[in-house]
Amino acid sequence: MTAVLTILVPLVTAALVLLLRNSVLLARLAAMAGAVATLVLAVLLPGSRPFSAEWLPGLGVSFSVDGNGAASVLVFAVTLMMIPALLVALTRVEKGAAGFAALLLAAEAGLAGIFMARDLIVFYVFWEATLVPGLLLLGLYGGEKRREATTKYLVYAVTGSFFMLVSILALKTLSGAASFDVIDLMLVTPDLPVVTQTWLFIGLALGMAVKLPIWPLHSWLIDLNEQNHPSGAADVLGSLYKVGAFGFFAWGIPLLPAGASRVGPVLLALAAVTALYGAFGAIGSTHLKRFLAYGSLSHMGIIGVGIFGMHLAGLNGAMYFLAAQMVSTGGLFLVGGMLYHRRRTFDLREYGGVARSAPALAALGLLTIFAFIGVPGLSNFPGEFMSLLGAFKNAPWPAAVATLAVIAAGVYGVNLYQRVFQGPSDVPVKDLDGLEMYVLLPVVVGVLWFGVMAAPQLRRIEAQSQLTALQLERVAAPPMPGETLTLGGAE
């Protein structure tokens, strides 16, 4: 029931916030209470009981959700980052703040659904439905070129995911699975002929690669972040909604291991390119949000390398990195929003010397940047390291290319800090106020938590990764007839 509540509470809160939109105080209270309650539920997810109820029995679809495994870590990161995002949205959005908050909360429910779904159709439902709040946030609250950015986002996301839908529907028919439940599917789909698996995997990959995102399907992300509301709250959602890697991890690879093995090397190479491309994009950017978008794209490339390396350590690391980057990237976008609030520009060339007049902002900015570029002890390091480590075991060359991105991250990270916070200062700015302290508090906690307390969370991810690794081994060496039965118990 905890899992269901993690989806329902933000959804109900969203409706409540819309109803109370005329009273600023009540809307704020409701939104924050809902977000905190959801965070508490997310903390309680490990060990919670899976939930399942009939949804569309004629088609073999049941509403099945489970908050264990990688979902527990990812949902925790989502719900943690929603709190600062909502705080910013409720205070920094001038017109329609309640609507903004309601869309964020609706997206939170959708994200929780994506990570916890144990039925493929339910997974798709959440995957696709979560697009709508993101689109509306961009279209309603975005910058001057928001309409073009919205169109681009819509075209990329929908084209990809509709092809994913064909694969999903064909998957059950072709494999003869009893239902769309993950276990039912996993028992039979790896036995499909390799060619069939390859086609089905390509269908799934079209949808997931767009939302990973990897080069050359990434360009929506840059425009999305550039045009989103300057407060950065919508970009937090953007950094949470990069769910493609999770799709490959939880569904694509375990369901179609033979197809994944065939297509994987191509995706691995693309992911390595993405990592490097993003890093160079960041180095060349003068717009703060484009900079962060490219930097985050580089991270997603490393996550992709971890996933498509198809090694247990890489899979673990990729999922952990995915959760950790939600905190660091989201946090950095919020810092960017605070800078914009002071200087009304995202042009990095206009900045300099912020540390002189705003030392606290500079200190927390530095911490977040360090987390972003993967300094040991902070959030991104364990995941990044393990992603690359896993990939090195199976595919040293792409891993080596992706590692160059880590070096480049050091360059652009330090460069960012220099350009914004150091140097001469012409315009003194205000330091952090009380509210902004509260906004950055969850970010700091998250950055340290993910950096230091990696072991228990990695154990939970590994419970699920082992299933994926097992499915991959099954293709490499077909098991004895009796062996497949143990799959259900591995959960």
Place this chain on the structure above:
Amino acid sequence: MSFPGVLDIDWNVMAPAVSLLITAIVALVFGLSARDSRGPAAVALIGVLTAGIFAVAHLFSGNESAASFGLRYLGDVPATALTLVILLGTAMAILVSWDQLERGGMGQPEYYPLMLLSALGAVVMASAGDLITLILGLEIMSLPAYALSAWRTRDRQSEEAGMKYFLLGAFGSAMLIYGTALLYGASGSFVYGAVAAALQGGNLTLLATAGGALVLAGLGFKAALAPFHQWAPDVYTGAPTVVVTFMSVVIKVGAFAALLRIAATVFPALQPWLLTALAVIVALTLVVGNFTALMQRGLKRMLAYSSVAHAGYLGLALLAANHGGVAAAAFYLSVYALMNAGAFAVLTLVTDASDHGDDLERFAGLGRTRPGLAAAMAVFMLSLGGIPLLGGFTGKVLVFQATIDAGHVWLAVLGIATSVVALFYYFRVIAYMYFRESSHAPHTFRSTPARVAIAVALVGTVLLGILPGWWHTLLSVGPRFLAGY
């Protein structure tokens, strides 16, 4: 094979149709003395609700093999469920027309009786178990619809719409009748089941298949399947929007109800090239409907082409009639009736009394000026586009799953690819409503009954999206089709 006598009448099966007929007569007589058109509207609404109660009672009575006239008029689950959908569409059309008729100066007393008769025809088509009943139903449905399309007297566009619809409709009827004659010549029977049985192992299948092709073309006109769709955009544009609300839902349901039954029973007994032809028609419909809709600036015309596109998705279910396609199509039609009528209902409130002013610019800034209306429209557009947690998505998934189960994977891929195009033009409406400011003062009409219709459509669309299981299960129970076996 022997059939029960012709005059065995199960009144439970007939009750919805009879209620509509009686109400039409009452409304006609009452209308002659009524002050304005609202009185007859109330009478018509009561009649539709009565018919609906009878249909619901029959649906839940568990008597799935009830029929009248020796299997010529059926009361199985698809027939009764689609009757309910027709009644729902009619009720929404009545609510939408309630204030609009007076506003547009179209309050002649015959409006509602004609609408009820047309709905009656659609109900007969959905329940038809033989080809003669089908032809009767088609004519009862079509003749009033021709008159209704030309309802805006002294308006050239509306008159042209009526004339065009009549001429092309007559052409379609003629094809249906000719096809029926050929099928009868080949099989010696009109009852679907008997036709199929007689053709098994016979040597007249070419004659029968030619007949089947003509029947398909004739019904294809009414269903607006390409290339028989060409009347649809002009008629939809010219006819009063309130009438289009009715036509785009009820006539489509009637035509597809008949097509589904024939596709599930008669077509399998015919030569396989007919199904190949149907596959080509469906593919063409999907492409033409969606890409032409993308080109439109006027919302009414866009919705007209979008209804052609939806005929394509329903056509996919026809091809998979024996692989769960019937329940899928029935579900799709239920949602389609709700979301499409809802979208037209919003359109009537935004456009002028003369139905002009339906271009996208008129919707700019509606999200700020009429938030409720815009939110409803956004839901209908997202549902028509197939976004999850709304009924349109469930309908699409069911249809595509049936298509894939039937082995037409490439058609499913085409259907999905065109859905991307569709989402683009549906989302454009949302983008105009929310992402742009209006250039001129909002000019909108307020009507409580229309708002009720929109609310019903909204609740239904969301409900069928969030909890689709019960309705789909209901549609899937019982023998798939009675059809005279």
